[in-house]
Amino acid sequence: MGETLADLGEWELIRRLGAFAPPGQFADDAALVNHGGGEAGRLVLNTDVLVEGVHFSDATTGPADVGWRAAAANLSDLAAMGCTEVAGITVGLVAPGGTAWSWVEGVYAGLHQALERYGGEILGGDCSGGAQRLLAVTALGRIGTAGGTIRRADGRPGDVIVCTGPHGLSRLGLALLQGEFRLPTGEASEPEASALAARAIAAHRRPQPRFDAVGALIASRPAGLPWRVGGCDSSDGLAAAVAAIAAASGCAARLERRALPIAPAMAAMPEAERWCLGGGEDFELVLALEPGWAAALAAAQPEALRIGELVAGDPGELGWADGSPWRADEEALASYRHFSGAGAVPAA
Amino acid sequence: MGETLADLGEWELIRRLGAFAPPGQFADDAALVNHGGGEAGRLVLNTDVLVEGVHFSDATTGPADVGWRAAAANLSDLAAMGCTEVAGITVGLVAPGGTAWSWVEGVYAGLHQALERYGGEILGGDCSGGAQRLLAVTALGRIGTAGGTIRRADGRPGDVIVCTGPHGLSRLGLALLQGEFRLPTGEASEPEASALAARAIAAHRRPQPRFDAVGALIASRPAGLPWRVGGCDSSDGLAAAVAAIAAASGCAARLERRALPIAPAMAAMPEAERWCLGGGEDFELVLALEPGWAAALAAAQPEALRIGELVAGDPGELGWADGSPWRADEEALASYRHFSGAGAVPAA
Numbered sequence: 001m002g003e004t005l006a007d008l009g010e011w012e013l014i015r016r017l018g019a020f021a022p023p024g025q026f027a028d029d030a031a032l033v034n035h036g037g038g039e040a041g042r043l044v045l046n047t048d049v050l051v052e053g054v055h056f057s058d059a060t061t062g063p064a065d066v067g068w069r070a071a072a073a074n075l076s077d078l079a080a081m082g083c084t085e086v087a088g089i090t091v092g093l094v095a096p097g098g099t100a101w102s103w104v105e106g107v108y109a110g111l112h113q114a115l116e117r118y119g120g121e122i123l124g125g126d127c128s129g130g131a132q133r134l135l136a137v138t139a140l141g142r143i144g145t146a147g148g149t150i151r152r153a154d155g156r157p158g159d160v161i162v163c164t165g166p167h168g169l170s171r172l173g174l175a176l177l178q179g180e181f182r183l184p185t186g187e188a189s190e191p192e193a194s195a196l197a198a199r200a201i202a203a204h205r206r207p208q209p210r211f212d213a214v215g216a217l218i219a220s221r222p223a224g225l226p227w228r229v230g231g232c233d234s235s236d237g238l239a240a241a242v243a244a245i246a247a248a249s250g251c252a253a254r255l256e257r258r259a260l261p262i263a264p265a266m267a268a269m270p271e272a273e274r275w276c277l278g279g280g281e282d283f284e285l286v287l288a289l290e291p292g293w294a295a296a297l298a299a300a301q302p303e304a305l306r307i308g309e310l311v312a313g314d315p316g317e318l319g320w321a322d323g324s325p326w327r328a329d330e331e332a333l334a335s336y337r338h339f340s341g342a343g344a345v346p347a348a
Numbered sequence: 349m350g351e352t353l354a355d356l357g358e359w360e361l362i363r364r365l366g367a368f369a370p371p372g373q374f375a376d377d378a379a380l381v382n383h384g385g386g387e388a389g390r391l392v393l394n395t396d397v398l399v400e401g402v403h404f405s406d407a408t409t410g411p412a413d414v415g416w417r418a419a420a421a422n423l424s425d426l427a428a429m430g431c432t433e434v435a436g437i438t439v440g441l442v443a444p445g446g447t448a449w450s451w452v453e454g455v456y457a458g459l460h461q462a463l464e465r466y467g468g469e470i471l472g473g474d475c476s477g478g479a480q481r482l483l484a485v486t487a488l489g490r491i492g493t494a495g496g497t498i499r500r501a502d503g504r505p506g507d508v509i510v511c512t513g514p515h516g517l518s519r520l521g522l523a524l525l526q527g528e529f530r531l532p533t534g535e536a537s538e539p540e541a542s543a544l545a546a547r548a549i550a551a552h553r554r555p556q557p558r559f560d561a562v563g564a565l566i567a568s569r570p571a572g573l574p575w576r577v578g579g580c581d582s583s584d585g586l587a588a589a590v591a592a593i594a595a596a597s598g599c600a601a602r603l604e605r606r607a608l609p610i611a612p613a614m615a616a617m618p619e620a621e622r623w624c625l626g627g628g629e630d631f632e633l634v635l636a637l638e639p640g641w642a643a644a645l646a647a648a649q650p651e652a653l654r655i656g657e658l659v660a661g662d663p664g665e666l667g668w669a670d671g672s673p674w675r676a677d678e679e680a681l682a683s684y685r686h687f688s689g690a691g692a693v694p695a696a
Contacts (some may be wrong), residue, residue, distance in 0.1 A: 005477070006445030006451065012440065013452070013475055017439075020456045021470040031472030033435050042390075045471055047438035047486055051478045074527075087381050091394035092367075092440065092484040097354030104361070108368040122369040123377030123393055127361055129353075129588075130399045136440040136484030138395055140381060162469060 023107030028151050029077040029232045029246055030141075042143040043087075052133040060177040061332040065112025065205040066135070073235060074139040075118050076222045081234035082150040083141035084214055086120030092136035107135065118209060121292040122348040127253045144195040147218040148227035155230025155288030161308040162294050164213040164285045164301065166263035167238045168272055171279025172196075173204030181271075182189040196265040207283040213301060217287070220296035230288030230310075241317050242308070249288065252313025254321040286331045373598055377425040377580045378489075390491040391435075394425040400481040402415035408525035409449045413485070415458025420683040421555040421583060422487040423466050426629040428581035430498040431489035434468030438483035438593050441475045455483070457575040463594055466557060489580050503578025503597030503636030509640050509656040512561040512633045512649065514611035515586045516620055519627025520534060521546075523554030529619075544613040555631040566634065568644035578636030578658075587625040590656065595602040597636065602659025602669040609653045 014072035018026040025031065036045045048070070050056060056066045069247055075086060091111065110121060110289040120139070143149055175181035176197055183193040210233075215230065216307065230249050238261070246253040263285075266272045288310050289297065308321060318325050354521055355362055366374040373379065378394035394692060396418070398404060404414045423434060439459065441452065468487070468610065491497055531541040558581075565577065578597050582589040586609070587616035594601040608634075619622045636658050646652045656669060667674050 003449040004445060005443055005447050005449060005475075009450060012476055013449075016449070016453070017456055017473075017475075018472075020460045021472075023467065026472060031436075031438060033471060043488075045436075045438055045486070045488060047440045047472060047474050047484070049440040049442055049476045049484060051442060051473045051476050054476055054478065058591075059609075078415060084509070088379075088393075090379060090396040090486055092395045092486075094397055094399055094482060095353055097352060099353050101351040101353060101356060101364070102362075105364070108365055110369045121373065122365075124369075124374060124395060126395050126397045126569075127353075127358055127367075127600060128397045128399045130397075130401055130480055130482060131401065131478040134442060134478060134482075136395070138438055138440075138484075138486040138487075140391075140488070237661060334470055 024153075027153060029080040030151065041296060044078050044081045044083050044141045044143065045138065045176065046074055046138060048074045049079070049136045050097050051053050052149035060174065061205060063106025064110035064113065064346035067107040067112075068114045068206050069140075070107070070135045070137045071300040072207045073283065074137045075114065075141070076207065076233045076235060078139055079209045079211050079214050080150060080231060080285055080297070081141070082147050082214060082229065084144035084147055084211065084218070085142040086115070086118055086125040087140040087142060088120040089115065089139045090123050091125035093125065094130035095133045096131065097129050099133060104255075104281065111137075117118045118211060118291045130166045148229065150229045150287070152230060152232050152248035154228050154247050156228075157251045157310050157311045157312045158291070159230060159288035160288055160291045160294035160306055161242060161253060161255070161289045161310065162297060162304050163234065163238065163261050163307050164210050164287075165282070165303045166261050167277070167282045167284065168235060168266055168279045169263050169273035170207065170281040170283070172263070172266060172274040173202070173273075174203060175326030177204065179254055194263060199327035203282065207281065209283060210278035210285050213285050213304065216260050216301045216304070217297055220293065220300045222292050223295055224292060225290060228290070231286055234282050234284045234286050235280065237278045237280040238282070238286065239318060243286050243318055245286065246310060248317070249310060251310045251316045252315070252319065253308055253310055253316040254319050255308035256306075256321045259307050260306065273299040280298075311341050349501060367628065371584035372501075375501060376390060377428040379505045380429070380497065382539060386628055390671070391656045392426055392429045392431050392489045392491065393486065395484060395486040396422045396424055397484045398426070398481060401532055406630045408522065409553060409666070411454025412458035415455040415460070416554050417461045417486045417674045417678070419462035419487075420557050421631065422485045423462065423489070424555065424583060425558075426487055426489035426561050427539045427557045427562050428498060428579060428633055430491050430495050430562060430577065431490070432492035432495055432559065432566070433490040434463070434466055435490060435595065436468040436471040437463065437485050438471050438609040439473035444479065445477050447481060459615070466559060494678075495562065496577065496636070498577045500578060500580050500593050500596035501591050502576050503599065503658045505599045505658050505660045506639070507636035507658045508639045508642035508651050508654055509590060509601060509603070509658065510635045511582065511586065511595070511609050511638055511655050512558050512635075513630070514609050514615065515582060515625070515630045515632065515650045516614055516623035516627045517548045517551035517611050518555065518629040519548070519623040520614060520619075521548035524549060525673045532639065540613060547613070551630065555629065557631060558633050561633050561652065562650045564652070565645055568641065570640050573641060577633055582630050582632045582634050583628065585626045585628040586634065587666060588628075593636050594658060594666070595664030597658060598663045599658045600663070600665040600667065601658055602667050603656035603670045603675075604654075607653065607655050609655055623650045641680040644676055
């Protein structure tokens, strides 16, 4: 039957589908609506699909968390484009006829909670029967006049790479929920372990789109510096985000191993570096900024961390700032495939 | 396990989900984006999901037709809200990993063809593996300054009900494709039968959103008459569309049996009236207009037909203008349920 989607993988599929869209239209986390100029030219539209067994399961995620995550993941892509306002979402719901109304009600309650927090309304949607529960959520946002667009391709050699918070917590939360991992439970570490577990599970179930960081980015721009921000969110993993920015910006990236944004409470865990770089779904912003702007942002947002820089080099090539090689197993952290199997879990 | 979605049916499900949205937000074919006022207040967003085995099948619809229908059905909802411009669509694609790339390529070619015809771009989207092929398409459109919004609730007693073209052809096309029906093949009728078959199959596979009729509606507004247009499209069937407008507008509707918009070539078929009223997926506009405007529209668009009127009465009640009762089997034509079974076919 010729090539299948599994043969292609998600990235090659998206690359080929890009041929049906204007050049570069699929290059970012979400779509700029280039239509009519003026205000409408600052609209951003984003669609995510969440499929049972791929993106969520009853074992790890209750219905309200499914709804929150569906909205929050989508809104994170708006934030990653520089949006400061959420107009609303539409929701395509597919479910077998035997699905409990209480499950659907819980999902919508979670969607609604996220919009109460971040703005916007449930604008509309569609429902259908189908073999498998899934949500297709589309969010519409706006880039305010005080800020500008964040695009993957807008980085330059010499930019400092900043991320807006720690990474790996969501992956730890998933591991705990799936029972594949236990935190140490010796008496001395008990309170710290349960605090970390609660934080990691919350990171997995209730991710926070970083509109606050977009606000801080706008507020910290040095006077006179033109708007130019490379960036995306880290939903597919931190290393993948840095590689995507570097590739789109036509340069290489160097990360500082000692500055990896590992949550301090996870620092002693052997998995910490791997999950920080490739765990995925932390939904922080990863930004490439002129050094003065990066310093001003870090001063304004204590969680914003300098993790490396863009340098002249092969587009998308990752390396460590100390010159040590980027190993093949580290390379794998920068990819994330939805079509290669039924697993919900990123490669790491 | 309590109530299931099959227990509720699609309309009750949508009614309950409306509690999570602003009052009246789910009342129309698509969502007005009430955000920020001005130009952005005239944006319309619409999401449709199309599921294999429910909305399409390989037996009746090739991949390019699946794509065209997915876009056209969605754009029809924009036209039904009064949009005159299409900004673009996003596409959520779910498919098993074993799906042929050639099928996906064909679907996108069909989507692209529809946008080439009606305007707009493929703006973005998302892809995921899943058990079943489906598309979730979201379209963003704009209501131009020369026109206005078409809403179901904007009809009034005394309005003339107009539809923009014949009904039943799409249902005939489906019946022919599924082999459940054959047109007469006697020698004399052969050329007419094959022309009708081709037209019916095209109506099913390549529906046409009626942006041209929106343009005619705008152009035919009598001087000085304020913009007020009740309406929706007839995707769920003509009787369902009339009932929906009447119910939202707080009045009853009377249809003229002798003015039913049956395609002339179908007039002799016993199924003609049933498929005209309840076949669905004809994607014409059904409008409730002040009588002078209705007459001007019919003069401007020969296909636009007066089919009845809105009258004071029980909200949503349908009847025949000659006073004959609306029978229970006719009642059933006004409903359309996606959750009640696996069937692709509307009740009629």
